[in-house]
Amino acid sequence: MPPGRFDPVQVVAVLSLKGGVGKTTVVLGLAGAAMQRNLRTLVVDLDPQANATVALRPDPSDASIADVLDEPRMSTLRRAISLSAWSDDLSVLVGSEANERHNHPEPTAKQLNRLDRALSHFLAPEDAEPDDEDEYDLVIIDCPPSLGQLTRSALVAADRAVLVTDPTIFAVAGVQRAFEAVQSERVHNNPHLQPLGVLINRVRSRSSEHAFRITELRELFGPLVLNGFLPDRSAIQQAQGACVPIQHWDTPGAREASAVFDGLLGRVMRSASRRELDAS
Ligand SMILES: Nc1ncnc2c1ncn2[C@@H]1O[C@H](COP(=O)(O)OP(=O)(O)OP(=O)(O)O)[C@@H](O)[C@H]1O
Ligand SMILES: [Mg+2]
Numbered sequence: 001m002p003p004g005r006f007d008p009v010q011v012v013a014v015l016s017l018k019g020g021v022g023k024t025t026v027v028l029g030l031a032g033a034a035m036q037r038n039l040r041t042l043v044v045d046l047d048p049q050a051n052a053t054v055a056l057r058p059d060p061s062d063a064s065i066a067d068v069l070d071e072p073r074m075s076t077l078r079r080a081i082s083l084s085a086w087s088d089d090l091s092v093l094v095g096s097e098a099n100e101r102h103n104h105p106e107p108t109a110k111q112l113n114r115l116d117r118a119l120s121h122f123l124a125p126e127d128a129e130p131d132d133e134d135e136y137d138l139v140i141i142d143c144p145p146s147l148g149q150l151t152r153s154a155l156v157a158a159d160r161a162v163l164v165t166d167p168t169i170f171a172v173a174g175v176q177r178a179f180e181a182v183q184s185e186r187v188h189n190n191p192h193l194q195p196l197g198v199l200i201n202r203v204r205s206r207s208s209e210h211a212f213r214i215t216e217l218r219e220l221f222g223p224l225v226l227n228g229f230l231p232d233r234s235a236i237q238q239a240q241g242a243c244v245p246i247q248h249w250d251t252p253g254a255r256e257a258s259a260v261f262d263g264l265l266g267r268v269m270r271s272a273s274r275r276e277l278d279a280s
Pocket of ligand 2: 047051143
């Protein structure tokens with residue numbers, strides 16, 4: 001099989017138990033890094049807050065992720081996916097407040113599998129052509145701040161999970177529960193799922209409390225704690241406020257953050273996906 005468009009898609013879910021720790025920031029940072037590497041990328045906005053969708057400024061669409069989860073067909077997907085204003089290589093499966101209806105506390109197996117079923121149209125399309133517009137190199141899923149049905153369905157669909165946390169007293173318990181959620185979906189619904197690691201966000205290098213919490217996380221989770229911390233930088237908020245990629249924001253803080261995202265993307269793309277393993 002020639003390299004290029006037929007390469008297996010890597011599907012990465014970005015999650016945390018807690019709200020506001022930087023999931024959407026990491027999704028946008030990864031999407032921007034992928035754009036710089038000319039990867040064809042789809043951001044799936046599962047979060048009913050739809051923050052990633054707002055930031056990526058997609059063309060108007062007449063359907064959303066909520067419709068896709070109602071009916072995981074190719075025809076619905078096509079209506080719910082729009083090109084981002086950031087790049088012709090970046091598309092968004094647009095988020096919607098209506099997606100709250102798919103966040104049941106006790107989902108059935110069928111409900112949990114719907115996102116995977118929908119995305120499987122892209123993962124091994126039997127009828128794909130080399131220039132097929134539905135082909136992606138990377139799918140990034142932005143999760144809501146809970147471990148309910150939507151986040152669980154992301155874990156059923158994903159190859160890799162990135163856990164985001166801040167360096168606070170609540171981090172250890174939150175990361176532990178997020179790991180348990182990954183482990184549970186791996187055992188019950190998706191044997192291919194692997195945790196890529198824990199990304200610690202909003203790190204202030206002069207904070208002794210942050211240093212203490214980072215040491216604590218490392219002692220407990222070892223090499224799963226990613227070495228590239230994301231620093232607390234106002235450039236991240238400024239770029240998001242302007243709805244542009246951090247990679248286009250020309251300040252020292254933005255360049256620092258961009259380097260972390262590029263390192264994380266490298267790690268995502270280097271880790272073999274289930275499709276590669278299945279093919280070998
Ligand atoms: N490293 C950082 N430096 C400065 N500001 C940051 C950083 N990371 C995130 N923020 C800011 O923190 C706020 C919350 O971040 P974000 O929306 O990415 O979190 P989230 O986990 O997706 O939130 P939610 O759980 O509500 O979906 C945003 O205003 C974002 O710009
Ligand atoms: Mg978010």
